[in-house]
Amino acid sequence: MLFHGIQTSQNQPYTWTFIDKPQKAKYTSYSSRPLSDGIRLQDQESRYTIPVQRGTRELEVAEVKFGFMPNSQDTEIWRMHQRYCLHKGGHPQLVLIHYSHAPPIQIVPSLLNNPVRHYPL
Numbered sequence: 001m002l003f004h005g006i007q008t009s010q011n012q013p014y015t016w017t018f019i020d021k022p023q024k025a026k027y028t029s030y031s032s033r034p035l036s037d038g039i040r041l042q043d044q045e046s047r048y049t050i051p052v053q054r055g056t057r058e059l060e061v062a063e064v065k066f067g068f069m070p071n072s073q074d075t076e077i078w079r080m081h082q083r084y085c086l087h088k089g090g091h092p093q094l095v096l097i098h099y100s101h102a103p104p105i106q107i108v109p110s111l112l113n114n115p116v117r118h119y120p121l
Contacts, residue, residue, distance in 0.1 A: 037097075039067040040116050042077055042108060049087070057089030065102045070115045076104035 043066040050059045060083075067079040080102035085095045 036117055037081075038069060038116050039079055039081065040070045040111055040114065042066040042068070042105075042111065052086075053089070058087050060085045060087045066105060068107055068111075070111065071113055074107070077107055078102055078104040 041064050043064060045062050045064050047060060047062045050061065051057075052059050062083040062085075063080070064082075065080045066077045067081065068074040068077045069079070078101055080100050082098045082100075083095050084098070085092060
């Protein structure tokens with residue numbers, strides 16, 4: 001998808017919009033700005049790289065396993081997101097974001113009603 005996105009971004013106009021409170025189902029999106037999707041993260045982001053196409057390109061994966069939506073119906077942390085970006089041989093501002101489920105854990109009480117950003121957007 002990132003390879004196709006690089007080609008498309010060179011030939012097609014596109015606009016930037018907010019990703020706000022992604023749904024529970026798996027969700028993918030392209031972004032060209034830093035991620036601020038309304039999800040409160042309770043762990044640190046881990047990053048690693050994977051060589052692709054016989055080392056001519058490098059895929060960076062940034063993963064956060066424990067996230068939740070403050071001031072919502074979330075009672076446990078179950079949100080996970082992974083960001084994929086081609087740093088070597090790609091466009092570093094084009095990012096594929098994948099939202100999925102993680103095993104649920106307890107929310108730290110001090111973060112429960114502490115929003116990530118101010119509304120309205």
